[in-house]
Amino acid sequence: MDLGVTLGALRLKNPIMTASGTFGYGLEFTSYGRLEELGAIVVKGLSLQPRKGNPMPRIAETPCGMLNAIGLQNIGVEKFLQEKLPRLPWKETPVVVNLYAQKAEEFADLAAVLGSEPGVGALEVNISCPNVRQGGLQFGQNPDAAVRVVEMVKKNAGQKPVIVKLSPNVADIKVIAGAVESAGADIISLINTIGGMAVDIRTRKPCLANAFGGLSGPAIKPVALKMVYEVCSTVKIPVIGLGGITSARDILEFILVGASAVQIGTATFTRPDKVFTLVNELRELVTQLEIEDWARFRGSLET
Amino acid sequence: MLETNIKPSCLKPEIQAITYAGSGDFVHLYMQPPAWGYRPGQFVMVRPGEWGNDPVWPRPFSICEKTSDSLRLFIQVVGRGTSLISRLQPGSTLDMWGPLGNGFSFDPDVPLLILAGGMGIAPFIGLCKRHPHPGRINFLFGHRMGIECYPFAELPQKVNKTHLNQQTAGDIVSFQKVLEKRIRDFSGRGRILACGPSPFLKVVRKYSIESGADTWISLENRMACGVGACLGCVTGTTTGEYLQTCTHGPVFRADEVVFEEDDRLLSAKPHL
Numbered sequence: 001m002d003l004g005v006t007l008g009a010l011r012l013k014n015p016i017m018t019a020s021g022t023f024g025y026g027l028e029f030t031s032y033g034r035l036e037e038l039g040a041i042v043v044k045g046l047s048l049q050p051r052k053g054n055p056m057p058r059i060a061e062t063p064c065g066m067l068n069a070i071g072l073q074n075i076g077v078e079k080f081l082q083e084k085l086p087r088l089p090w091k092e093t094p095v096v097v098n099l100y101a102q103k104a105e106e107f108a109d110l111a112a113v114l115g116s117e118p119g120v121g122a123l124e125v126n127i128s129c130p131n132v133r134q135g136g137l138q139f140g141q142n143p144d145a146a147v148r149v150v151e152m153v154k155k156n157a158g159q160k161p162v163i164v165k166l167s168p169n170v171a172d173i174k175v176i177a178g179a180v181e182s183a184g185a186d187i188i189s190l191i192n193t194i195g196g197m198a199v200d201i202r203t204r205k206p207c208l209a210n211a212f213g214g215l216s217g218p219a220i221k222p223v224a225l226k227m228v229y230e231v232c233s234t235v236k237i238p239v240i241g242l243g244g245i246t247s248a249r250d251i252l253e254f255i256l257v258g259a260s261a262v263q264i265g266t267a268t269f270t271r272p273d274k275v276f277t278l279v280n281e282l283r284e285l286v287t288q289l290e291i292e293d294w295a296r297f298r299g300s301l302e303t
Numbered sequence: 304m305l306e307t308n309i310k311p312s313c314l315k316p317e318i319q320a321i322t323y324a325g326s327g328d329f330v331h332l333y334m335q336p337p338a339w340g341y342r343p344g345q346f347v348m349v350r351p352g353e354w355g356n357d358p359v360w361p362r363p364f365s366i367c368e369k370t371s372d373s374l375r376l377f378i379q380v381v382g383r384g385t386s387l388i389s390r391l392q393p394g395s396t397l398d399m400w401g402p403l404g405n406g407f408s409f410d411p412d413v414p415l416l417i418l419a420g421g422m423g424i425a426p427f428i429g430l431c432k433r434h435p436h437p438g439r440i441n442f443l444f445g446h447r448m449g450i451e452c453y454p455f456a457e458l459p460q461k462v463n464k465t466h467l468n469q470q471t472a473g474d475i476v477s478f479q480k481v482l483e484k485r486i487r488d489f490s491g492r493g494r495i496l497a498c499g500p501s502p503f504l505k506v507v508r509k510y511s512i513e514s515g516a517d518t519w520i521s522l523e524n525r526m527a528c529g530v531g532a533c534l535g536c537v538t539g540t541t542t543g544e545y546l547q548t549c550t551h552g553p554v555f556r557a558d559e560v561v562f563e564e565d566d567r568l569l570s571a572k573p574h575l
Contacts, residue, residue, distance in 0.1 A: 024532035028550075031311045032400070032530075044534075053545055055563065059527055059535030061384075064357045066527065070534045073545060218356040246356060269360060269527040270350060271398045273313045 001286055003279075005039070005294055007238035007260050008186045010094060010122050010161045012039035014279055015255065015294070019242050019265030020045055020098035020124060020165070021070065023275070025084040029268075033276030036092040039261060043080070045100040045126050048110055050076035060198045060207035065217030065244070066266060067196050069210035072100050072129060077113055085119045094121025096163065099153075100129060104145070108152035115158035123160050125153055125185075128167030128192035129214075140167035140192075143179035150183035163240065166190040168220075168227055177231040188231060189240035189263065191224045217266040218244040225257060232258025232299060246270070248281035252289070258299035308340040311530075313400040315352065318393050319373055325452030328380040330389045333373040334397060341366050342406030343430035344498070344521050344554050348529035349376070351388060352396045358384050363526045363549070365498070366402060367454070368429035377425040377454060403529050404553045407519060409494050416441045416489040418482065418507055420499020424453050426521065427498065437461040439493075443485055445469055445478050445503065483510045490516035496554075497521065501562060511557040518557040524548040539563050 003014035017040040023029060026041045035041060053073025060067045075083075080097070088095050097120050101107040107125065114120045127139035127146055139145045146164070154162055164180040166173060168191040177188055193214025198207035206212075224243020232239050241259030245251060246267040254262050264275045271277075291297045316335040323330060343366070350361035362384045367377040380386050391397075407426070409415060411434060417427050424444060431437055442464035446453055450466055458464055469475045487510065489495060495518040497507045504520045511518035524536040531550035538548050539561040546552070 021534075022528075022532060024530070028531045032313050044532075052543075053534065053537070056537060056539070056545075057525065057535075058537070059525060059533065061358055061360050064359065066359050068527075068533070068535060073534050073537070217359045266359060269533060270354075271313060271361075272400055272528065272530050 001292060003283060003286070005260050007240070008161055009159070010040075010187065012094065012261060014039045014282065015251065015261040016275060016279055016282065017096070017240065017261055017263045018042050018268065018275055019263035020126065021068075022265040022268045025080065026088050026095070027084060029272055032273040036089045037276060037279055038093050040094045040096050040121065041088060042096040042098055042124060042263060043084070044074050045072050045098040045129065046074050046077045046080050046110070047072065047100050048077055048106055048113075050074060050079065055209040057207065057209055060213065062196070062198055062215065062217075063219060065215055065219035066269075067198055067208060067213035067215055068193070069208045069213035071210065077110060081113075081117060085117070088119070090119040090121065095119060096122045096124050098124040098126050098165070100126045104139075104149045104152050107149050108156050111153040111156035115156055115160055120160060122163055122187070123153065123157055124163040124165050124189060125149060126165050126192070128165050128169075137167055137169065140176065141170050143176050146176055147179050147183040150180050150185050154184040161186040163187040163189050165192055166231070167192045168223060168243075169195050173227045174230050174234040177235050181235045181237050185237060187238050187240060188235060189242060190231060191220070191227050191243045194220055194223060216244070218246055220244045221250065225253060228254055228259050229257035229301070246274075248278060248285040251278065251282055252285065255294065255298050256301050258301075260294075260298060308338075309342065309345075309402055310339055311401055311403060312337065312339065313398070315396050316374070316399055317396050318391055320393055321389070321391060324454070325449055327389065329448070329452040330378040330380065331367075331454075332376045332378055332388070332391075334399070336369060336372065336374045339402060341369060341402035342408070343433070344406035344426045344496075345402035345404050346529075346553065347374075347376070347399050347401030347403065348526070349388070350398045351391055352398060354387070358387070360384070360527050361398065361529065362388065363403075363529055365426040365521075366429060367425045368432065377422065377428070379422050400529065404549055405551070407496050407521070407554050409496065411435050411439075414439045414441070414493030416485065416493060416495045417443070418485070418495060418497040418499070419444045420503035421446055423497070423499030423503070423521070424455065425498075427496075428454050428457055431458050431462050434459075438463075441485075441489070443467070443481070445482075445499070479506050482506055486510040486516050486518070487514045490514040493517070494519065497557075505562050508557045508560075508562070516557075519554050520557050520560070521553045522548050522555065522560065523553070
């Protein structure tokens with residue numbers, strides 16, 4: 001079977017994408033696999049200006065998962081466009097730029113810069129980072145604010161598909177999903193990390209300098225699966241599922257509940273060639289289960 | 304001592320042997336040798352195949368030594384991950400990627416002063432054994448556990464070596480005095496390489512800056528990926544940046560990095 005998927009105007013040769021913040025700018029992984037074989041490369045969240053990020057320690061290991069509070073350290077959009085993007089195989093594999101800003105206007109400015117770049121395949125609007133003081137969640141938890149950001153990004157993004165990445169840290173994910181769809185989002189990706197905390201009883205201090213962080217890894221997969229299922233039942237636009245995926249079986253679970261594609265995040269830390277090997281594993285499992293085409297399998301969960 | 308065949312790869316080597324030194328907490332892990340060469344001070348990420356979904360992270364270890372027969376890591380049990388690794392059996396497989404990081408850089412014709420604290424001895428075993436002129440190496444080793452726990456005796460005979468045991472607060476103070484004297488005396492005569500726990504490196508850094516010594520320190524930081532992607536292992540620099548320890552380091556010039564972790568933790572305030 002052809003593993004290719006179509007998410008509106010975004011065509012992927014397979015449904016496997018990297019997750020922002022776990023794959024650097026892509027170039028860090030060229031020793032471990034061929035970027036051309038991935039469905040899409042999603043790069044670290046970029047802001048208009050470089051960001052230093054949060055103080056250390058920024059990461060903590062937890063059962064079947066990890067907490068992070070990186071704080072969106074990044075080199076800034078200009079440096080990315082000059083130094084990184086030209087070295088990525090964007091003609092073979094769409095490069096999705098994840099964008100972060102503190103104000104709706106800055107999101108719009110970022111979209112304007114990226115909207116005319118031939119090497120950018122799509123924009124992923126990060127309204128869900130739990131680790132920054134401003135921006136991020138203040139948009140992701142408020143439907144009106146989310147709508148405003150999405151409308152402004154869409155206006156400036158030209159022909160680029162706009163993905164909106166949602167936070168699980170909300171009372172009802174369907175409300176925010178419906179809001180961003182109505183505002184013109186082309187695709188929804190979810191879930192970003194779940195707010196969490198770890199403390200040290202000997203030092204009596206939080207394990208992260210930021211005290212709170214975002215939980216990721218296999219521990220959050222059931223939460224992600226439920227939310228992806230709920231959102232797929234609510235919106236008509238394509239959905240990208242992520243949260244704790246480590247195997248081809250996990251990928252099929254997300255597609256079964258309605259996702260069109262998936263992102264691989266924390267699993268990349270368990271082995272840097274993980275996302276590349278998953279492409280082959282998925283191909284084998286699809287053949288073994290005799291899945292004939294995505295359209296019939298996607299969302300075919302019997303409830 | 305410039306290695307040319309340094310191209311990182313992700314492998315699945317088999318464990319050949321695990322031996323213990325002094326106590327069950329000091330482990331020598333031998334595995335099938337990879338095809339690559341390495342520079343002393345470089346490291347590998349290791350994650351036993353049997354870990355499944357937990358623990359999530361691999362663990363970073365300095366390359367202790369590589370021979371035609373095996374790659375060897377020297378590991379101290381300090382937490383859950385290293386404890387699980389210490390109980391692995393020969394024949395089990397590991398996910399392993401490397402060699403990672405920059406490693407130590409030095410001219411073999413120039414005298415070296417090596418300062419190692421505890422497990423910081425690991426990268427220097429291979430370095431000293433491969434050095435063409437071990438007689439030009441001065442080696443000062445500070446340790447808390449018995450010397451039999453560490454591969455100190457493996458250092459080539461020609462290396463001019465001393466070890467000091469620190470068991471009491473007074474021992475630590477006198478070790479610091481020795482460090483200060485050795486750094487000041489050596490400054491201007493060659494390059495200083497140091498590896499060990501952060502409090503030790505802070506002292507080395509201080510005396511090196513004061514005496515203008517050409518000192519390079521190898522940092523230990525918690526890491527999730529080892530390849531520069533997760534941004535969890537960054538170190539603060541004197542230029543005000545955060546650089547990944549895994550890719551920009553782990554070896555930095557002593558006056559290039561700042562140690563800020565302790566101060567930061569004291570003033571931690573949630574960002575939410």
